[in-house]
Amino acid sequence: xxxxxxxxxxxxxxxxxxxxxxxxxxxxxxxxxxxxxxxxxxxxxxxxxxxxxxxxxxxxxxxxxxxxxxxxxxxxxxxxxxxxxxxxxxxxxxxxxxxxxxxxxxxxxxxxxxxxxxxxxxxxxxxxxxxxxxxxxxxxxxxxxxxxxxxxxxxxxxxxxxxxxxxxxxxxxxxxxxxxxxxxxxxxxxxxxxxxxxxxxxxxxxxxxxxxxxxxxxxxxxxxxxxxxxxxxxxxxxxxxxxxxxxxxxxxxxxxxxxxxxxxxxxxxxxxxxxxxxxxxxxxxxxxxxxxxxxxxxxxxxxxxxxxxxxxxxxxxxxxxxxxxxxxxxxxxxxxxxxxxxxxxxxxxxxxxxxxxxxxxxxx
Amino acid sequence: xxxxxxxxxxxxxxxxxxxxxxxxxxxxxxxxxxxxxxxxxxxxxxxxxxxxxxxxxxxxxxxxxxxxxxxxxxxxxxxxxxxxxxxxxxxxxxxxxxxxxxxxxxxxxxxxxxxxxxxxxxxxxxxxxxxxxxxxxxxxxxxxxxxxxxxxxxxxxxxxxxxxxxxxxxxxxxxxxxxxxxxxxxxxxxxxxxxxxxxxxxxxxxxxxxxxxxxxxxxxxxxxxxxxxxxxxxxxxxxxxxxxxxxxxxxxxxxxxxxxxxxxxxxxxxxxxxxxxxxxxxxxxxxxxxxxxxxxxxxxxxxxxxxxxxxxxxxxxxxxxxxxxxxxxxxxxxxxxxxxxxxxxxxxxxxxxxxxxxxxxxxx
Numbered sequence: 001x002x003x004x005x006x007x008x009x010x011x012x013x014x015x016x017x018x019x020x021x022x023x024x025x026x027x028x029x030x031x032x033x034x035x036x037x038x039x040x041x042x043x044x045x046x047x048x049x050x051x052x053x054x055x056x057x058x059x060x061x062x063x064x065x066x067x068x069x070x071x072x073x074x075x076x077x078x079x080x081x082x083x084x085x086x087x088x089x090x091x092x093x094x095x096x097x098x099x100x101x102x103x104x105x106x107x108x109x110x111x112x113x114x115x116x117x118x119x120x121x122x123x124x125x126x127x128x129x130x131x132x133x134x135x136x137x138x139x140x141x142x143x144x145x146x147x148x149x150x151x152x153x154x155x156x157x158x159x160x161x162x163x164x165x166x167x168x169x170x171x172x173x174x175x176x177x178x179x180x181x182x183x184x185x186x187x188x189x190x191x192x193x194x195x196x197x198x199x200x201x202x203x204x205x206x207x208x209x210x211x212x213x214x215x216x217x218x219x220x221x222x223x224x225x226x227x228x229x230x231x232x233x234x235x236x237x238x239x240x241x242x243x244x245x246x247x248x249x250x251x252x253x254x255x256x257x258x259x260x261x262x263x264x265x266x267x268x269x270x271x272x273x274x275x276x277x278x279x280x281x282x283x284x285x286x287x288x289x290x291x292x293x294x295x296x297x298x299x300x301x302x303x304x305x306x307x308x309x310x311x312x313x314x315x316x317x318x319x320x321x322x323x324x325x326x327x328x329x330x331x332x333x334x335x336x337x338x339x340x341x342x343x344x345x346x347x348x349x350x351x352x353x354x355x356x357x358x359x360x361x362x363x364x
Numbered sequence: 365x366x367x368x369x370x371x372x373x374x375x376x377x378x379x380x381x382x383x384x385x386x387x388x389x390x391x392x393x394x395x396x397x398x399x400x401x402x403x404x405x406x407x408x409x410x411x412x413x414x415x416x417x418x419x420x421x422x423x424x425x426x427x428x429x430x431x432x433x434x435x436x437x438x439x440x441x442x443x444x445x446x447x448x449x450x451x452x453x454x455x456x457x458x459x460x461x462x463x464x465x466x467x468x469x470x471x472x473x474x475x476x477x478x479x480x481x482x483x484x485x486x487x488x489x490x491x492x493x494x495x496x497x498x499x500x501x502x503x504x505x506x507x508x509x510x511x512x513x514x515x516x517x518x519x520x521x522x523x524x525x526x527x528x529x530x531x532x533x534x535x536x537x538x539x540x541x542x543x544x545x546x547x548x549x550x551x552x553x554x555x556x557x558x559x560x561x562x563x564x565x566x567x568x569x570x571x572x573x574x575x576x577x578x579x580x581x582x583x584x585x586x587x588x589x590x591x592x593x594x595x596x597x598x599x600x601x602x603x604x605x606x607x608x609x610x611x612x613x614x615x616x617x618x619x620x621x622x623x624x625x626x627x628x629x630x631x632x633x634x635x636x637x638x639x640x641x642x643x644x645x646x647x648x649x650x651x652x653x654x655x656x657x658x659x660x661x662x663x664x665x666x667x668x669x670x671x672x673x674x675x676x677x678x679x680x681x682x683x684x685x686x687x688x689x690x691x692x693x694x695x696x697x698x699x700x701x702x703x704x705x706x707x708x709x710x711x712x713x714x715x716x717x718x719x720x721x722x723x724x725x726x727x728x
Binding site: 036037038040041042043044046062063064065067068103105106107108109110111112113114128130173177180181184190193194204205206207209294295306334 | 402404407427429431432469471472474475478541545548557558569570571573669
C-alpha cells in the first residue's frame, strides 16, 4: 500500500519534471511512510520525507526519533540530520544529481524557505507545490473507509459510555477528561482534537474550551469529540440536556436534525459541495435561524481531522465517490447556548453511507 | 501590562518605518492581547492581531471565536473575517493608509504569503520580520517569573502525587493520562506538551510516545511532563525505577545528575549558552557516555514550552538576567533505556534561581 502510493507520487514528480519532493506535512508524511510520529507544531518537526523521482525514499529526522523511524517504516532509508536538515538535504540532492526540488508550500514556513535557499545555493531550484499528496488522500480506498468507520463506531461507544454518566454537579473539564481517558482505554491513539464539552450558554461558542463550569439540572450539554484509531480520525457532535428538555430546546434541536437529514440526503457523487451545504442551510433559514448558523456544514476527514473537501456555501466543486465528510449543522444563541449535531459519511455513487449508528438524542 | 507591550511594539514599528504588523504566532498573540485561544495547527488559526504603528489594535477572527475574543481582550477591536482574513485586512489597511505591512515570516506559510500578496495587491508592501515579539518575550518580568515558578511547583505536586502510585502492572498510557487528569484537577489549563511516560528500553527514545507497555518490577520509568498555568509553561523530567535500582542505573543516574548540577552552577547572566551546555556535556563525556547525549542541554520556556534561548553546543550567544531555561541532560542506550533529568531556572546576574524544590530521586 505504501509502495503503491510512493510509485504514484514518483510518477507525478516525473510528469512535472521534478527531481525530488520534500514532504513536511505530518499527515502526508504518515500517508506515504507509515511513520506515526506527530509534531509539536510546525516549528518542531519530527521528520520529513525526501522522495526522489525514482528509487528508494528517505526519512530525515534527528536522533530523538531514530528508533521509532526505523521501527515503523519499510523501504525508507532513515538518515539523521546533525547539522540541520538543509545541510543533509544538500548532500543527498547532490548524490542524486537533483536540480529541481519541490516542497510543500502550504506547509512550509516563509522564513524556512529563505534559509533553505541559502543553504542549497544556486544548484537547486526550489519549486513550491500545493496539495499534491492531499489530492491523493482525497479519495479513500475501501481499507481507509473501513478504518474511518471503525473510528466512528469506537467514538460512539466512548460517547455512549460517558453520556450515561453525565449528571448535574460535573464540570466541563471533568467530562472532557473522562472522554479522553476512556477513548484511550478503548484503544484510540489519542483525541483527534481537543474535546469540546460546553454547558448552557457556553454552548453558544462553536469552539468552546472546557472550563470548570458546573452542570445544572436541565442545562444543555454539547459534546464535540474525535479520536484517532489506526491513524484515522473520527469527529462527532451531540447536544442534549440533563433532565427533561424544554420545548424551545426540542424545537431547535429538531431544526438542526432536519437540516442534518436533508444534507445527508443530498450527499452523493456529483453533488456540488455548496448545494449540500445549502440543503441544510435552507431548513435553518426557513426556521428563522439563518443568522445563527455561522460556519460551514462540514469538512473532509481522514488522516487529518480537517481536510478537503469543505462543505461550505462557497465551494463549487463536485463531490466524488470515496470522499469522507462530516455533516454538522449548528445554531448558536449568545446567552442561551447552542445546538450542533455532527455525523460522518462516505460519499458513494448513488448517495452516501452514514458511518454513525447510534441515534441517542436524535430520534425526534 | 498589555498596553505597555503594545506601546513598545508600536515604537519598534515606527522605528522600522512599518505601518502595521500582523501577529500570527499564537504565543505572541497571547502575549500582546491576553486572548487565550489555542490553534489547531498553523493551518487553523483562531485569530490574528493587526497592530498599527499607533492607535488601537485589532483582533481578527471568525464567528466561532467572537465571544471569547471579546471577553478576553481589552483595548482591542474584534473584527470578524467573513470573506477571509486577507479581504478584511485589505479594508483595514486602506482605512489606515498603511503601505508597509510586516508579517511574522517564521510563523507564516509560504503559500499564504502568496495568497496575501495577491489579495492586497500593489498598494501594500509585505515586509517579512522574524522574532520581533519573541525578542520582547525573551527577558521575563518578575510577574512572569512568578507565574513560571508557580507552574513548576504545581508540576512537582502533580508529579509527586502520581509518583507515589506507580506500581508494576500499570501501562505508560495509564500513567500519562493520570498525570494529565490530575494536572487539570489541580488547576492547570492543559499539558504544555504530550506527556512522555517510557518504561525500560522505551526510555531510550528521548521523545517516546506512551504505549500500552506494562511496567515490570525493577524497570526504569522516565516521565517528561509539563503543564500550562495562567498561560505559562512548565517542563520537568524525572527518571526512576520501581523497586530497587541496580548499580548500573544508579551509576548512570549519578552521571546525569552531576552533569545537571554542573550546568546549574554555570548558569548566570553573561555566560555563553554553549559553555553551559559544555559544563554538563564534559561530565557525561568524561564518564564515557559522550555519544549517548544526542540533544542539547536545554531551551527557554515561557508562554511557549520551547522558546529561546537554546542551550546547545552551537549557540554562542550570552545569557541575560530574566531568561528562563531548562537544564535537561540525558543519556540513552538502545535496548537498555535512558535517563534524563530536567529542571527549570531563571538566569540572574550572579547565578541562577532554580524553580524546582523537590529532590525525589535526585538526592544521590
